[in-house]
């Protein structure tokens with residue numbers, strides 16, 4: 378093939394990239410392109426979105442690398458269904474290469490593009506890159522998709538071992554890039570202005586360099602991951618989710634580290650990466666989960682919660698310190714520890730009795746690592762409406778979670794500074810303290826920090842009845 382176009386989307390890197398590697402191998406010259414998808418961007422109402430900064434960092438890093446090979450990243454803004462065929466014509470491309478995406482919108486868009494190009498007798502090649510195993514590779518004895526994680530994971534590991542733990546690395550020979558002079562490149566042209574977003578600071582720097590550095594740093598912690606991963610104040614998880622979401626590193630980069638040694642830390646981390654594959658498979662196979670409960674009977678739940686309580690949850694003003702600390706952290710940084718995601722999701726659905734879809738949408742707006750499959754999976758797991766979810770009667774007690782996972786209140790003090798003078802014992806439920814303790818802590822519950830907006834025990838009973846009504 379003379380000329381290939383590699384369209385990068387959520388795989389913003391130039392190493393270990395299946396589609397790019399194949400384009401470079403099979404064509405004399407390859408062009409790399411990125412489209413700011415107007416249909417995705419118009420849904421982001423906040424034009425100060427730090428995730429756009431991560432994308433810009435990633436694209437700039439790619440551009441710098443491409444320029445070293447006298448090439449450039451072609452950037453467009455619009456509907457990819459129109460923009461890709463235009464690029465194909467403009468650059469006289471023979472074949473389009475891209476990595477598969479499993480979100481419903483992306484699948485529809487990609488299939489439309491494929492149809493248009495095939496009608497023009499252009500070749501389209503798609504690749505498995507975003508996950509390690511796709512939906513048809515890990516099936517149960519009846520040839521069906523697993524709906525329970527543990528047997529899925531066992532089969533995943535069995536399949537991996539059967540291939541002698543072979544992890545392909547898709548090397549990219551950038552010497553075969555097409556030379557381009559591009560005045561509208563991502564570094565010199567004001568693309569932020571063109572897409573109508575604003576420069577927004579972000580707690581993370583995007584790009585592969587930073588992602589691979591973090592992966593390497595995590596090597597220091599992975600040994601203890603099994604024990605440390607549940608304690609937010611320790612900050613000893615990898616913090617790679619935003620990078621894997623944008624594709625600054627490949628899932629294979631992560632798995633290579635996960636199998637470096639065989640001990641509980643490494644194995645538990647690999648297990649989390651398998652959860653990621655699992656939820657991608659579920660979304661791919663059951664796209665309806667985007668709007669509906671995986672277990673249809675739960676779509677009949679009459680959620681009893683109020684708008685006011687939802688707002689208090691969003692603002693970190695519920696009077697439950699660990700929940701408030703986690704939500705304030707999310708609002709400020711766009712990040713939240715996995716244990717706390719489970720705590721706040723359980724709290725929203727089973728203590729405030731609010732539909733998981735509202736929480737899911739809020740996370741989608743705020744999380745730097747927002748990923749439809751993982752977010753939907755996590756929310757439906759917490760709300761007990763999902764595939765292999767926890768049973769509906771398992772309701773996290775926010776006080777116990779707080780005492781267990783933030784025993785010294787370090788995390789609470791960081792995000793709810795008004796509570797910082799309470800003791801390690803009282804900080805988890807300051808409303809239970811005597812008035813003299815509040816005087817000492819210089820924090821009056823109901824004035825400086827909210828009293829609990831609902832009572833946990835009473836709401837627990839209401840939650841059980843609410844769920845039971847549709848069983």
Ligand SMILES: Cc1cc2nc3c(=O)[nH]c(=O)nc-3n(C[C@H](O)[C@H](O)[C@H](O)COP(=O)(O)OP(=O)(O)OC[C@H]3O[C@@H](n4cnc5c(N)ncnc54)[C@H](O)[C@@H]3O)c2cc1C
Nearest residue numbers: 614615616617618649653715718746747748751752755756
């Ligand atoms: C309600 C809820 C919503 C969530 N929303 C998202 C989301 O939008 N995006 C997202 O990437 N993760 C989501 N998760 C999963 C998990 O919380 C994050 O992946 C994790 O906190 C990211 O931190 P880390 O990179 O330090 O993870 P680590 O603990 O270091 O794990 C390594 C990687 O494994 C993957 N992973 C870990 N746990 C899970 C999981 N439970 N499900 C799927 N993948 C996992 C991630 O890619 C992560 O980067 C959600 C979980 C819950 C309970």
